[in-house]
Amino acid sequence: MDIATIVQVLESTLRLATPLLFACLAGLISERAGVFDIGLEGKMLAAAFMAAAIAFVSGNVWIGVAAAVGVSVVMALIHGVASITFRGNQLISGVAINFLAAGITVVIAQNWFRQGGRTPSLSGDARMQRIDLPFAEALRDVPVIGPIYHGILSGHGLLVYVGLLCVPLTWYMLYRTRFGLRLRAVGENPAAVDTAGVSVIGLRYGAVAICGVLCGLAGAYLSTGLSAGFVKDMTAGRGFIALAAMIFAKWRPWHALGAVLLFGLLEALANRFQNIDIFGLALPVQAMQALPYILTVVILAGFVGKAIPPRAGGSAYVKEH
Amino acid sequence: MSTSGRIPNWADVTLVPLFSVVLAFLLSAVLIWAIGESPWAALKLMVEGAFGSSYGWGYTLFYATNFIFTGLAVAVAFQARLFNIGGEGQALLGGLGVALVCLYIPWPHWSLALIAASLGAALFGAAWALIPGYLQARRGSHIVITTIMFNFIAASLLGYVLVNILRPRGSQDPASPRFPSETHLPTLHEMLAVVGIPFSRVPPVNISLLVAVGMCFAVWFLLWRTRLGYQIRAFGESEPAAEYAGISPARITIYVMLISGGLAGLMAVNSVMGEQQRLVLNAVEGAGFIGIAVALMGRNHPVGVFLAAILFGFLYQGGAELALWTSIPRELIVVIQALVILFTGALDNMVRIPIARAFALRRAR
16 A cells, blocks of 8 residues: 555545544433434434435535534434433334434435435535645645645545534533533433432433434535435444444543544445455455444453443433422 | 323223324325325325235235244344344344255255255344343343344345355356255245135245244243243343342343344245345345334234234335335335334333323223
């Protein structure tokens, strides 16, 4: 592998990791508040469709992004109503959200555009434009810094940088604000939060809504930045890879960034090479695709550092009378 | 539930799922209306397409056979309060078991091939469920997450096996060779022809339907007539109580996952051996996930699973007809499926509260 190939692979790693990063942080915030969410995939898919459809109709990608966030938040609130208000099974609700999105996006896409469940291709202002970072051109030929700054970091859609910014923001919110402290507490011991006079239900709805916003951005980047339009089932399991990354990172924001970059790199490598030689051992492309899931199972099994979810996760809070 | 009053048991197992389905259908009708089609015409087309001819019945029952297997798989696990979301992967591996049995052993007669293929399917499916089961039992890894991960790992594994091992030389298609003709399972057309009943020869519904019905009885017998079944249900009702009574949670978890995975794997006998006659990449086509809806609607009871599987078989066949004759795509069925899962599985308290109020009113009078 020469330098140019490595730069290209890392550049696409960053792009492929961005939807994973948004979805991973979304799941992290929701689960830190005690609401399990396996519906990340569905929210991303619905958002991807909405972003592409509205961007195409309006000709402006940012109106599309806003619509994507809107639809994703609505779906997050359905999950909230089912799992917080009606104390239903959070996992089953997540499964339902995934199917709802998988079905309804195709039904509506077919009805609106009649192209077999896809949106027309986006071009011009309906796509997310690449942004050149300041001095990227000037630093282009500087050794080491040039390839990293100009080749890898510069020239992405705005949401890539927003995603990277969300990592410290999430960290700050969780560990340095009162809201974050309460949010973490509500995922570990909701009764204590309730005793302190803070609304468990309000906090959990807040977390679920933030989760919706982030999933909306994940889906919007997928259909307007990473590709140019929506196709049926385009998330292709990314919501679950994000879930895997969240567990891999043990529900911590900075580690989440590391996990999604690793999984993004695996995807970038699988896209570029059919087989990879590692010390004379040919690794088939399928192994690369399965690796994020295998790593997550290994981490879950606790053979290499155990992943322990928030203690009150998955169960609704019932107030004592 | 305690706050919303009590519902008689018969109402809980009939009215709650019925109301949920009606709600799901009403919302779907609104969707059909919103995209400019007539819900009533759509329903008529679906009923005629699924039940109006032996051709329609044949496809309805073929799909239902798949859903009985995957529905039972989810239901058995739910009885022990384990959510096996991995039916899809277990059925994929079951398909691999069927393919190996059919391709590499020369069978003199289909009946022997059926028995061996069923064992192969169940064994491979069970093996794929064993690892998540073991990890849940011994290491406390959440079974929902591990079974989801195993679905994806199964898809990659099958892709590798099909492309690099089973694919015939010179073929571009990632699929196994065709199974020998001796492994062809009798279709319902052939079986009914023996007793002189005419039935369409087109649909792939086959003798696996009887295997599926047999499995309904077997699961009922296991759960309500055996010691293990009692332990499974006791464990599902209350883990601490079961443990206090001397039931080992780890043992029950592993047994339940083996049974559940085996049932999901058996689906491949119908779809891989009964229909495609070769192993392809997407042999399961989401049937593993429909098992979740079927089990929830059927209240985790074999009789309920059977009825719910017929309903989903109707939706699948009717949905195919709908896609053929109108501009409504097949994915409408996925929406209905999602709504059924939402109302029966996650929003069941919302459905239950008005029913409980109605009963409380009646009692008050």
